[in-house]
Amino acid sequence: MSLEITERLEVLRDEALNTADFGPDAGGAEVFDAILSRVARTSETAPGLDMSLREALNRRLAWGENASAITVDGESVCKRLLAAVLRSFRDPEDTARVVVIIAEVSCTAASHLARNAVQRASKERALQRREMMVQRQLAAALGQQDELIQSYSTELKS
Amino acid sequence: MPTSPRVMTDRALEVDASGKTDVGLLRSENQDCIFVDQAQGFYVVLDGMGGHQGGATASRVARDVMVETIAQGRETWPPGKLLVEACKAAGSAVHLQARADRELHGMGTTVVALAMPRVNQALIAHVGDSRAYLLRKGRLRRLTADHTIVAELVSAGKLTPEQAIDHPHASVLSRNLGGLQTTEVDLLEVELEEADRLLLCSDGLNGYATRNAIEQVLSGAATPEEATTDLIELAKRGGGGDNISAVVVEIGRASSELPETIEETGAGAWWSRRPLFMEVCRSMGLGTSPLASSLTEADALDLLGGSFCEAMYLDLEGTTGIHIWTYADSLVKAWFERDGRYGPVKELFDVLRAAALSVAKDVSRSDEDLGVCLEIALLRALIVGEMVVGGQISECIKVANETFASRRVTTDLPDATFANVATVPFSPTESPMPVGPEVNKCLADGAGAAKEQLGGDEYLMLHAIIDAAHSSASEFCGEADMSAAAIDLYGTRLLTEQEINPLLDGLETARVAHLAAVDALQVSPVARATALCALALAHQSLFHAFALVAVDAGKPTTDRLREMNASTSLMRARLERNEQHLAHFEVDIDTVEDLQS
Numbered sequence: 122m123s124l125e126i127t128e129r130l131e132v133l134r135d136e137a138l139n140t141a142d143f144g145p146d147a148g149g150a151e152v153f154d155a156i157l158s159r160v161a162r163t164s165e166t167a168p169g170l171d172m173s174l175r176e177a178l179n180r181r182l183a184w185g186e187n188a189s190a191i192t193v194d195g196e197s198v199c200k201r202l203l204a205a206v207l208r209s210f211r212d213p214e215d216t217a218r219v220v221v222i223i224a225e226v227s228c229t230a231a232s233h234l235a236r237n238a239v240q241r242a243s244k245e246r247a248l249q250r251r252e253m254m255v256q257r258q259l260a261a262a263l264g265q266q267d268e269l270i271q272s273y274s275t276e277l278k279s
Numbered sequence: 280m281p282t283s284p285r286v287m288t289d290r291a292l293e294v295d296a297s298g299k300t301d302v303g304l305l306r307s308e309n310q311d312c313i314f315v316d317q318a319q320g321f322y323v324v325l326d327g328m329g330g331h332q333g334g335a336t337a338s339r340v341a342r343d344v345m346v347e348t349i350a351q352g353r354e355t356w357p358p359g360k361l362l363v364e365a366c367k368a369a370g371s372a373v374h375l376q377a378r379a380d381r382e383l384h385g386m387g388t389t390v391v392a393l394a395m396p397r398v399n400q401a402l403i404a405h406v407g408d409s410r411a412y413l414l415r416k417g418r419l420r421r422l423t424a425d426h427t428i429v430a431e432l433v434s435a436g437k438l439t440p441e442q443a444i445d446h447p448h449a450s451v452l453s454r455n456l457g458g459l460q461t462t463e464v465d466l467l468e469v470e471l472e473e474a475d476r477l478l479l480c481s482d483g484l485n486g487y488a489t490r491n492a493i494e495q496v497l498s499g500a501a502t503p504e505e506a507t508t509d510l511i512e513l514a515k516r517g518g519g520g521d522n523i524s525a526v527v528v529e530i531g532r533a534s535s536e537l538p539e540t541i542e543e544t545g546a547g548a549w550w551s552r553r554p555l556f557m558e559v560c561r562s563m564g565l566g567t568s569p570l571a572s573s574l575t576e577a578d579a580l581d582l583l584g585g586s587f588c589e590a591m592y593l594d595l596e597g598t599t600g601i602h603i604w605t606y607a608d609s610l611v612k613a614w615f616e617r618d619g620r621y622g623p624v625k626e627l628f629d630v631l632r633a634a635a636l637s638v639a640k641d642v643s644r645s646d647e648d649l650g651v652c653l654e655i656a657l658l659r660a661l662i663v664g665e666m667v668v669g670g671q672i673s674e675c676i677k678v679a680n681e682t683f684a685s686r687r688v689t690t691d692l693p694d695a696t697f698a699n700v701a702t703v704p705f706s707p708t709e710s711p712m713p714v715g716p717e718v719n720k721c722l723a724d725g726a727g728a729a730k731e732q733l734g735g736d737e738y739l740m741l742h743a744i745i746d747a748a749h750s751s752a753s754e755f756c757g758e759a760d761m762s763a764a765a766i767d768l769y770g771t772r773l774l775t776e777q778e779i780n781p782l783l784d785g786l787e788t789a790r791v792a793h794l795a796a797v798d799a800l801q802v803s804p805v806a807r808a809t810a811l812c813a814l815a816l817a818h819q820s821l822f823h824a825f826a827l828v829a830v831d832a833g834k835p836t837t838d839r840l841r842e843m844n845a846s847t848s849l850m851r852a853r854l855e856r857n858e859q860h861l862a863h864f865e866v867d868i869d870t871v872e873d874l875q876s
Contacts, residue, residue, distance in 0.1 A: 129385055137579065177742070211458075211631045213282070213807065224814075226817070227823070228786070231823045231825070232787065235783055235826040236780065238832070239829060239833075240777045243775060245833075245836045245837055249836070252847055263850065263853060270857065270864065277867055277871065
């Protein structure tokens, strides 16, 4: 896609991220950057772009941000960008191409967050199983301790 | 600027003008720009657009170029041609500057310009959605047609005026100064009469105030300066969501005799009929209004009716609306703060209107002219009061929206190190584009074609996804809440890779096939773009809704693990305590054995 379209999207950054309200570090910047990269697609490959987006999302998750909040951020940015594109682009062909890319990136982000939730659930189920095993061992040890305490107590009384 | 005999030849009638521009209540920067030159009879309102700095730069560049072109070309071109050329030169200058500076790329501006070569002749040039109105004999008439996509669709008969009113893209421009190297400029000529008032304004005014309210304010103001101040205040009270600009030009003696009549005798006539007003209020049950339920009937009547009567007298005496404004504001605000409903407020205003009109009718019996003037003044004051109610209701809706948004985005992870609040809260955005018959057909054909392509074992799921997206796109421009569809899709599945990943793959497959099917249709580019946009929005909403469902589905597992961790910790602590206990026992037993030996 032409460089001109990339530039026209770049000028919509503030509007898409709503930096007027949320400042320069507004959430969802990773989604906007991925859309720009996808539109430009100069040197990076599509899987490469996916990786960048996923890494950015993983970083936010790793910093303790809530997956629901990240999902809502991404959706809001895409919606605002979509509205801005429809208002500012005149050529329907350009508009259609950009709209399809916005949806693609937006869905990639949502899909990644959903898959991340699945992975996290799998991991937590495994941790639950480990925890159950530990608890069984602890219960056995506690049982033995109780018996010993009981016998010591009897011994002392006698 | 030199005075030319060609422009402004007739100064027998007085022309008074005033212009004001205001940033509004929500924007941080004023991108509007005005120019008022009463001596030369030249007035402009420009509304810039195009991101940070771009909008303000565009409107200012355009204004300067127009002023300069008018000054230079006055001797060579006829006024109409000169005005159009000035607009075109301004558009060209903005366009060139936007191309030269990357930061300003995409900037543009609307313009509505008025030149008055003679006092009774108005030439109006305009591009975009800034407007010109004419107030003649108390009636407001719009002179310009907006250059918006929606207006063009209405002109082409593809949309009805009723559909255009609530159209989500009513403000999308089809023309502006700066978007292209050359711009088509509309020019119209109006023969003016004495007492006419012309209003030039940006969409920050007409977008936030009704035509009736503008008419009332413009006809009620004593001077153009008062009119511009009141109009800006009116737009602010209507929300003030955009920059507001207004230029009012008055030809001859426009001020009506109404204010003087009312001030001189109307206020007195009103006050002298206070008992009549109160009696009507009492008979209509104002004393038992829920708005003053804690008071006795007499006190309630005095509070609601007596205060209104006094406020109206003070407003009539000064021909302002501030006392009625204060009366309604304090009363309604307190009511809504107590979670009061709209019904009793409406009833209150119905009673006040009926009682006020009965007073005006009584005045008419003795002095018909005064009665008519008083009736107009009373109705204007009541409109002010109702505007206050509207403002308070919009405040309540805003608060409810914010509460709803915070509930939607605030999810809890108690042990998280960082604040779990969304950085971008949910805010309703505009629908993408209109979904007309052609687009609907396009969507239906696309859905059918996509379903035909998608077979295999998963076809039921894929078809369900396409149906959900199609329904949202065709009925709600893709804006429908897809939570229910996402929950249906999720069904009773477990949150495992085996069960969820096929669903996510299905969502992706259906989305790609659906968009590709629409993209491949042989339809007009605009219809295709509109359909693709609505579909893209629908699919992305479904994806996000599904992601939220998946995240929510994982929460019980997280909670259960947290409980188990806590329980394990307790067991470990108990084990440790028992170890200490046993150690004490061993010491005691050793001591006893030592004593025994």
